Amino acid sequence: MNLKKRLILANASTVVIPMLITVLIALAAFFVSGKLSGHDISFEDYQRLSQIKFELLNSQTSILQRTPEVVEEERFQQHLQDQLAGINGELLITKEERVIFSSHDFSKIDVAKFLEAGNKTGRSEPVIIGDVSYTVQVISLKFKEGSPGNVFLLVPLNRSTANLTSFLVLICVTFILTFMLTNIVVSYQFSRSILKPLHNLQSAAAEISRGNLDRSIVEEGDQEIQALCRDFELMRIKLKDSVHTQLKYEDNRKMLISSISHDLKTPVTSIKGYVEGILDGIANTPDKTERYLKTIDLKARQIDQMIDDLLLYAKLDLNQIPFNFERTDIEEYLMLCLLESEPELETSNIKVSFHNELRQKQHVLLDRERMKRVIMNILDNSCKYMSKNEGELKILLRDTSTSLIIELRDNGSGISEGDLPYIFDRFYRSDAARSKGSGLGLAIAKQIIEGHQGRVWAVSHGEEGTSIMISLSKA
Structure with missing residues (x-):
């Protein structure tokens, strides 16, 4: 559920639930009151009381619009009596606590009760006369000669009508209490659905700030909060990867410094030795001096x-060298690379053969200069580590449904199974060939091939040699 819908439901619940509970309690009150009183309470009873009060108000207004002396006229008294007769009401008029008109035979005690009820303003209890309960509406008058007077509008009430005020109070109190309770419950549930995920997110963020990147962030709560948790989790994963990458780069840097220091030490030591030999006069003939200088060079x-x-390698590793891709005929390209390498291969007494197993011409997208560096590095490795007097190098070209496979196979001493997974790592070389090359040739080849969205791997044939396999996508 999204946050907008939850807000709408929460606001609607705070109104609908109290109203439903109030209606149920009102119906229950009707039922219980009816059972206890022995008769059913109908809506008409309460409607009748409203009509009575309306009639009393009209009567009061009629009197106040006239002079007080009008109430002593028989015609007006009859008018008031007829007006109250529709609701079975009675009329009582007093002057100086003396009854001057009464539509019913009330005793002095009854009149005293009415006067007492009239003096207690704000009181809503009915006055009981015999078996009848009257609601009393008192209108105070001041006659012309200054005598005080009162007009009592009396309406008989049954029990159900008399209890209307209590019923209304019950309804109001019920609605207010249920409204407050519903607001508390809904607010608690609503806040918990938001605050709990936010609290967990805050705790996870605090852990991240302390450097703990292993605590995962669970998606919980509404859709918007889940999206926030998901973004924080992605941020945590990327930050963790970034830290691990940084640590890896740091380890690689240390290894790089260590390896390059070791590799530079050997030729530098040789240069120092030959220079000292020249300075100390060991190279005492022109031929010997020339040989020392050639070695130094x-x-x-x-x-x-x-x-x-x-x-x-550093630039390739940091993606700082752009590739200039061209649509290239792969057969023609490999033939050109072999022609350029032919003199060096002949010097190393290595025989080269090219086998094209393609059924038709195929093209690939190549950076010709970078891929040429790959081919040259592989051929150079074959020359350096060739252990046989007559070396052989076969280049095989074939294809699959989606890619081209270039295999460069030599008949050298081969690579052990233990070394095979690591030969494309930088500075990795077997101990027997430690002094040959920089140890970056195959690592550079791998970086360039991966820059072409390709793949490179090695296959060992034991003592019969090694194959370097290159897979490139068809153009």
Whole structure:
């Protein structure tokens, strides 16, 4: 339920429920009063009392609009009596506590009761004369000679009519009490449905502020509050991922510094050794000096290549290098890459063969320069770690329903099953080949292929070599 509907229902409940309870109690009061009094109480009884009071008010107004002396005239007295006769009322007129007209034979005691009732303003109890209860409406007059007088308008009431005031009080009190109680209950339920989720959300936010990102936030409450909880939960998850990523980057940074320091130390140490050999006169012939200088140049180039690979990997890892994709014929592209690498492969005594298993020409979206770096890195690895006198490198091209598969298979010493899952991690190399390369070649290749929305993995064939598999989506 959304918050708007809950508000509407809460406001409607505070009115509808008290009204229903009041109606039920009113019906119960009718029933019980009827059973106790021995007769049914009808709506007509209460309607009759309202009519009586209306008639009394009309009579009072008629008298006040005339001079007080008019009440002593027989014609006016008869008019008042006829007006009250419709509701079985009686008329009593006194002057200086002396009865000057009475439509019924009332005793002096009865008249005294009426006078007493008239003097007690605000009293609503009826005056009982014999077996009849009268409601008394008193109009005070001042005659011309200054004598005080009163006009008593008397209307007989049965028990049900006399209890109207009590019944109305009961109805009013019932409605007020049920209205207050319903408001308390509805307000409590409404506030609990809002405050409880907000309290839990506040507690979760406090935990997050203290660095506890493992406490999940449950969606509860109305739709709007559930949406708020859901957004907070997404924020918590992203913040947790961000913290974990930051910690991972920190660990990677430490590993990066450690690894690059180790890798730089070897060529730097070699350079220092050869420079000292030249300075100390160990390279005492021109040929020996030239050989020392060539070694120093080679080690410097290794350091330069290592730094370039490191910078490239860092930029790829931070997505700072944009890709320039072009629609490319994959067969033609691979042939060009092999032609550029052919001299180096021949120097390493590696025989290359290309096998195209495609049924028709296929195109992919490539950043030609970046993907060329991938192919070159893989071929370079094959050359560095080739353990046989006559090496072989096969490039196989085939396709599936949605992708193209490029397999680069060599016949080198292979990769152990324990090393296979980690060869695309940066700086990961087996101990036997620790000194070769920067350890970033395959890591850079993986970053570039993933930038093409592709996938790369390795398959070991034991002592028969290794296959590097590249999967790219068809254009």
